[in-house]
Amino acid sequence: xxxxxxxxxxxxxxxxxxxxxxxxxxxxxxxxxxxxxxxxxxxxxxxxxxxxxxxxxxxxxxxxxxxxxxxxxxxxxxxxxxxxxxxxxxxxxxxxxxxxxxxxxxxxxxxxxxxxxxxxxxxxxxxxxxxxxxxxxxxxxxxxxxxxxxxxxxxxxxxxxxxxxxxxxxxxxxxxxxxxxxxxxxxxxxxxxxxxxxxxxxxxxxxxxxxxxxxxxxxxxxxxxxxxxxxxxxxxxxxxxxxxxxxxxxxxxxxxxxxxxxxxxxxxxxxxxxxxxxxxxxxxxxxxxxxxxxxxxxxxxxxxxxxxxxxxxxxxxxxxxxxxxxxxxxxxxxxxxxxxxxxxxxxxxxxxxxxxxxxxxxxxxxxxxxxxxxxxxxxxxxxxxxxxxxxxxxxxxxxxxxxxxxxxxxxxxxxxx
Amino acid sequence: xxxxxxxxxxxxxxxxxxxxxxxxxxxxxxxxxxxxxxxxxxxxxxxxxxxxxxxxxxxxxxxxxxxxxxxxxxxxxxxxxxxxxxxxxxxxxxxxxxx
Ligand SMILES: Cc1cc2nc3c(=O)[nH]c(=O)nc-3n(C[C@H](O)[C@H](O)[C@H](O)COP(=O)(O)OP(=O)(O)OC[C@H]3O[C@@H](n4cnc5c(N)ncnc54)[C@H](O)[C@@H]3O)c2cc1C
Ligand SMILES: [Zn+2]
Numbered sequence: 001x002x003x004x005x006x007x008x009x010x011x012x013x014x015x016x017x018x019x020x021x022x023x024x025x026x027x028x029x030x031x032x033x034x035x036x037x038x039x040x041x042x043x044x045x046x047x048x049x050x051x052x053x054x055x056x057x058x059x060x061x062x063x064x065x066x067x068x069x070x071x072x073x074x075x076x077x078x079x080x081x082x083x084x085x086x087x088x089x090x091x092x093x094x095x096x097x098x099x100x101x102x103x104x105x106x107x108x109x110x111x112x113x114x115x116x117x118x119x120x121x122x123x124x125x126x127x128x129x130x131x132x133x134x135x136x137x138x139x140x141x142x143x144x145x146x147x148x149x150x151x152x153x154x155x156x157x158x159x160x161x162x163x164x165x166x167x168x169x170x171x172x173x174x175x176x177x178x179x180x181x182x183x184x185x186x187x188x189x190x191x192x193x194x195x196x197x198x199x200x201x202x203x204x205x206x207x208x209x210x211x212x213x214x215x216x217x218x219x220x221x222x223x224x225x226x227x228x229x230x231x232x233x234x235x236x237x238x239x240x241x242x243x244x245x246x247x248x249x250x251x252x253x254x255x256x257x258x259x260x261x262x263x264x265x266x267x268x269x270x271x272x273x274x275x276x277x278x279x280x281x282x283x284x285x286x287x288x289x290x291x292x293x294x295x296x297x298x299x300x301x302x303x304x305x306x307x308x309x310x311x312x313x314x315x316x317x318x319x320x321x322x323x324x325x326x327x328x329x330x331x332x333x334x335x336x337x338x339x340x341x342x343x344x345x346x347x348x349x350x351x352x353x354x355x356x357x358x359x360x361x362x363x364x365x366x367x368x369x370x371x372x373x374x375x376x377x378x379x380x381x382x383x384x385x386x387x388x389x390x391x392x393x394x395x396x397x398x399x400x401x402x403x404x405x406x407x408x409x410x411x412x413x414x415x416x417x
Numbered sequence: 418x419x420x421x422x423x424x425x426x427x428x429x430x431x432x433x434x435x436x437x438x439x440x441x442x443x444x445x446x447x448x449x450x451x452x453x454x455x456x457x458x459x460x461x462x463x464x465x466x467x468x469x470x471x472x473x474x475x476x477x478x479x480x481x482x483x484x485x486x487x488x489x490x491x492x493x494x495x496x497x498x499x500x501x502x503x504x505x506x507x508x509x510x511x512x513x514x515x516x
Contacts, residue, residue, distance in 0.1 A: 241468070243464075243465075243466040243467075243468075244466075244468050252459075252463050252465075253463070253466070254458070254462035254463055254464070255464070255466055256464050256466050257466055257491075301436065301437040302419075302437040302473070302489070302494075303466060303471065303473070303491055304491050304492075304494055305468045305491050305492050306491070306492060306493065306494045308494070310418050310419060310432060311418055312418055312432060312433055345461070345462045401458045401461075401462045401463075402454045402455055402457075402458045403454070404454075
């Protein structure tokens with residue numbers, strides 16, 4: 001595998017970029033691994049990378065039913081932030097943010113992490129109070145987050161309509177300056193390449209059909225489209241399909257899977273300097289480096305695995321965008337798509353051990369797990385390697401739904417992304 | 418957009434008239450104080466989240482306002498049938514045979 005550098009770029013430029021070697025081999029499964037990870041999204045690939053790099057466990061396979069990064073990792077609107085309300089969440093997302101800062105160097109792959117700032121709009125008195133509460137809680141946790149008046153919000157994001165008679169009046173905003181976006185595909189590719197370099201097998205087009213358990217109940221391996229593969233440790237990181245995979249091991253999950261949609265516009269010159277989220281009207285927008293406006297909506301109301309979602313939601317989102325940013329009224333949209341997101345009752349992730357020996361799970365990231373990718377992957381690898389919780393993921397257990405010790409970001413209204 | 422048949426209005430109408438209301442046939446425990454923590458977890462939080470035929474509640478909020486149940490395939494989003502609250506879950510095989 002070539003190391004990317006100014007020199008290698010120049011060298012390959014001279015030969016017309018025709019001699020770049022493949023970035024990772026497409027592997028066929030071996031008979032047995034120390035660890036199998038189900039799902040080659042950013043979370044699963046990242047966990048494989050940290051298992052190899054930080055714990056010396058390299059006999060690892062990441063098994064993917066489609067192509068790597070083809071799940072929510074490659075379908076999301078790439079908003080990265082850490083200003084969640086509860087201490088547990090703040091620690092987890094801020095841990096991820098710390099890792100994002102150096103990820104490109106660490107992976108020798110440009111993930112285009114851009115700290116352009118994420119601004120969340122307050123449209124009513126409830127929003128104002130709730131955001132200010134978040135800001136205070138965040139500051140106590142050392143998490144960057146600040147309050148902007150409508151005028152300051154407009155200075156930060158000139159296309160914003162702050163006229164007081166707007167349909168969705170802007171009463172202020174919460175700004176996390178350290179937040180931003182990253183290139184979603186590059187995150188999957190970067191982790192895949194760095195993991196493969198350390199000996200991890202990435203096996204694509206190979207659905208895991210069932211998790212097999214032995215007589216004593218512990219994990220024995222997985223049945224796949226390419227046959228049975230042995231492993232004493234299996235980590236499920238299958239996002240919207242987690243319930244289905246866990247069901248095969250006899251573990252029922254507190255999850256529901258919903259479609260979440262996004263769309264992009266035709267590319268235009270840079271007009272939009274930051275990310276703006278409006279949880280109240282469910283409209284999320286930024287501009288990609290290619291120039292497209294990237295727009296996200298809320299989930300559809302019904303559970304589904306159709307990876308599609310309904311048009312009424314897109315209509316609602318686009319209407320909201322046009323109200324808040326009237327300059328985009330006449331933009332044309334190029335394409336829309338959906339992903340299936342796994343939602344927990346308290347809107348916090350589940351990350352850790354399960355009642356089954358050798359079975360680990362990382363799921364429930366719902367509409368907002370891209371931002372957590374490095375943090376989730378890093379602490380999942382720790383838990384799998386040591387068979388114990390990492391101090392940061394320890395509160396995010398499956399048991400909390402039995403004990404009632406929820407991490408209720410749902411009630412905290414820090415919804416989505 | 419989904420087209421949904423309200424069994425009370427006996428009319429097939431656009432999704433926008435309806436609100437989804439979660440998995441159907443989850444009965445509130447008859448004697449709540451007798452439940453263990455695990456049983457509460459199952460009642461409150463565990464859902465089948467099935468990839469296939471799902472029994473679910475809908476409410477005709479912009480019409481008659483009533484709750485009813487539906488069988489929908491969560492892979493194709495196609496409705497197999499809708500039925501009144503209180504009725505038993507129809508058998509999928511019989512439904513398909515009738516088509
Ligand atoms: C439209 C949309 C917008 C979003 N916007 C944001 C955002 O702005 N910010 C943010 O932080 N988050 C956002 N999210 C959420 C975010 O995308 C996810 O939380 C995150 O990417 C999950 O990563 P993952 O690696 O766990 O899942 P995925 O990337 O979905 O990976 C799971 C993988 O498991 C595979 N798999 C499933 N079943 C099996 C099986 N049986 N066998 C083998 N493989 C299997 C799937 O094919 C998939 O590739 C958004 C999601 C969507 C859909
Ligand atoms: Zn009706």
